[in-house]
Amino acid sequence: MNWLDVLSGAVEQALGPQAMIYCLAAIGLNIHFGYTGLLNFGQAAFMMVGGYAVGALVQTWEQNLWLSILVGLLAAVLLALVLGVPTLRLRADYLAIATIAAAEAVRQVLGAASLNDQFGGQDGRFGFADDMKSLNPIEPGGVHFGPIDFRSYDFFIMIVGWSLALLLCGVIFLMMRSPWGRVLKGIREDEDAVRSLGKNVYFYKMQSLILGGVIGAAAGIMSGLATDNVAPSDFATDTTFFVYTVLLIGGAARVFGPVAGAVIFWFFLNGLDLFFDKATHDNLIPDWIMTSDQASLMRLIVLGLVLMLLMIYRPQGIFGDRRELAIDGR
C-alpha cells in the first residue's frame, strides 16, 4: 500500500471543493444551532433551493448566471420565512422533526418526474456554470504542490469558496460580539429570560434562520458551480447530518469551528475511503471479510460511530467550549 497516495488524497479532499461546500453550510448551521440553539435539520433544503434556483434559472429559463445567484440567495430568504413561521415557535425536538420533513418534501417536489421539464427530475440540472468557468484565471494544467494535485477549475472554485468562508467567519465574529449576537446567545441559553427583557424572541430566531439559510444557499450554489450539476441526491437528509457532523467536530458556537470541522471531516472521510479501498485491492484485508464494494461503506460506518462518541464524550467538539454549548433537554 502506498501511504503517500492515501495521505495526499485525503489532503486534497480536506482542502477541496467538497470540504469548502460543507464548511459554508456548517457556517450557516452554526448560526442556527451553535449561536441561537435552533435545531434546524433542514439545512439541505436551503442548499438545494440555492443550487436549484441557479441551475434551473440558467438551464431552463436561460437567465444570466449572476442574476440567478442573487435569486438563489433570495429564494433561501423565502424558504426561511415559509419554514420559520410555522416551526420557530416549536420546542427543539419538534422543530427538528418539522424541518427534516420540510427538507425532504422540498427535495421530493424538486426531484419529481412531473416537474422534469423545469428541474430535470432525478438528473437535476447541469451545464449552467459556463460563465463561472470563463472567469477561471488558473492555467489549464491545474495546480501541483508536490504529490497534491488540483484541477484548474477546482482550484479556482476553492479560492473563491474558501475566501468567502473566511470572509463570513470575520463577519460572524463581529456580529456575535454585537448586541444582536448577544441576544441570539441569550435565546440559546434561556429563551424566557430574553423574552422577559422585552426582546421579541420569535423575530430574532427568524433573523437567525434567514441569515444561516442564506449562507446554506451559498453553499448549495457553490456546490452547483463546482460540479456544474445539481441533483436531488446531493441534498438528501444525510447531507444535513454530515453538515451537523462537520459542525460538531469543529465545535459549535466557535467562529472557526466549521472551517476546522470541514477540513478534519473530509480528511478522515476520504483518508478512510482510500485506505479501505487500497487495503481491499491489495488483499491486505481478505475478500471474505470485506469486498471493495463493502470497503466504500467503512467510512460511513466509522462516521456514524464518531458522531455518537463525539456527542457522548465531547459534545463541544475539538475546539469548542463546553459552557458555550446549549445541548440540554430544553
Place this chain on the structure above:
Amino acid sequence: MRLRLAALLPLLFLLTVVGTTAPAHAANDTIDVVGTLLDNRDTPPKPVPGVKISVEESGAQIAEGVSDAEGKFSIALPGAPIDLLGKKITVKIDTDTLPEGTSLTDEKKTEYSVTIRTDGDIPIGYRIGPKADDSDELVRKVSQSAINGVFLGLLLALGALGLSLVFGTTGLTNFAHGELITFGAIVGFLLQDKLDSPFLLAALAGVVLSGVFGYANDVFLWKPLRRRGTGLLAMMIVSIGLAIFLRNVYQYIVGADSHQFTGVPLRREPWEIGSIDISPRTFWSAVICAIILVIISIAVQRTRLGKATRAVSDNPALAASSGIDVDRVILTVWIVGGALAGTSGILWGINYGFDYQFGFKILLLVFAGVTLGGLGTIWGTMAGSLIVGLMVEMSSLILPPELKYVTALVVLILVLLIRPQGILGRAQRIG
C-alpha cells in the same frame, strides 16, 4: 444505461400491460422504442399483433413499427444515438389498427412524450382491455387506494408504537427507529436465506431478535446515557449517529439491492372482490397487524405493566415515587417496541420487498403518524398512523404518485402549526 423514465415507471408498475422495464442493451448502434401489447382480459394475457405505433419528432413522423405475433414491438429510431440525445420524441399508438373489440383502457393515453437522455432502449406501456366506465373506475380507484391506505397505515402503526412509547417514557426522539424496522426484515431474510430455515420460523426468530435488539439498544446505549445525564438533544444527535452507523452496516451485510422474501406461505395472486384486488398476503398481513394492535391496546389498558407504562409516560418522577420501577418499564418498552418494529419490517418486506434503507425512508412517515396522533400517546399513534397511511395512498388519486409521501410531510408540518400536541395528545407547552 437505462433511460430514467421516472414518469413512466410508476405507470409501468401499475399497468397490467407493460413495456419491458429493463430494456435489452444489445443494440448500441440504435435507440429502440420497445414494448409489448397484451390484452389483459384473458388469462394468461393474449398478445395483440398488428397494431401500428409511430414515433414523431416535433410533429413529423420519424419511424414506425407494428406489433408482432407475440405483441412485441421494437422501433429503431433513425440516426446515431449520440445525435438523438436530448431530442424529444412522441410515441403514438394508432387505435384504428387495434383488433375488433379491443381498445385502450384509457382512451386519452394514446401518446407518450419522452426526452432521450441515454442510449438505452425506451420502454413504452399501453393498457389494453375493456373501455373503463368513468364513474365505476373512480369508485374502483378510490376503494382500492383506501384499502392500500389502511394496510399502509396498519404497518406504520406497528412500526410507530415503539417510537412513540420510547418518546413517552424517556423523552428521546429516536432517529434510529427506522433502523429497528429494517432490522426485523434483514434478520428474517438472513435467517431464511443463509440458514435455509422455513419462512415462518425465520419470521418468528426475526421478531424475537428484534426484541433482543431493542433490549440491547437500551441496555448498552440509552440507559448508560440516561445515567450520565446526557441531554435529550445530545441523545437525539447520538441516535442520528447510530442510524448512520446501522444503515451502513446493513448495507455492508445485504448490499444495496432490493430483496424479496421467498417461500412465504401466503399467495400474492390477488382475490378479486368486486372490482377491487387484494392479495391474500396483504389481507393476512393486515389481520396480523390488527390483532397485534388490539392485543397491545388491551395490555396497555388492563395489565399492571401497561398501566405502569402509561404512568411513566405521564410523569416519570411521580411514577417512580409511587413505587414503579421506571427503568424496568423503559426496558420493557424498548423490548416490545423493538419487536413491534421488527414485525412491521418483516410484514413490509414480504409485501413490498425491502432494502437496507427502507426503514429510514419510511421514518418520516412514522414520525408524521406519531406527531399527528400525539407523541407518546398509544391510541393517538395508531389513529395518526392510519390517517397518514390513508392520506398517502389516497393522495395519489389527485397528485402524481411520486409525490405521495410529500402529502404526509406537509400534513406533519401543518399539524405542528395548528395542533402541535396532535389529535389525541394532551395540550401542553411545546413551544
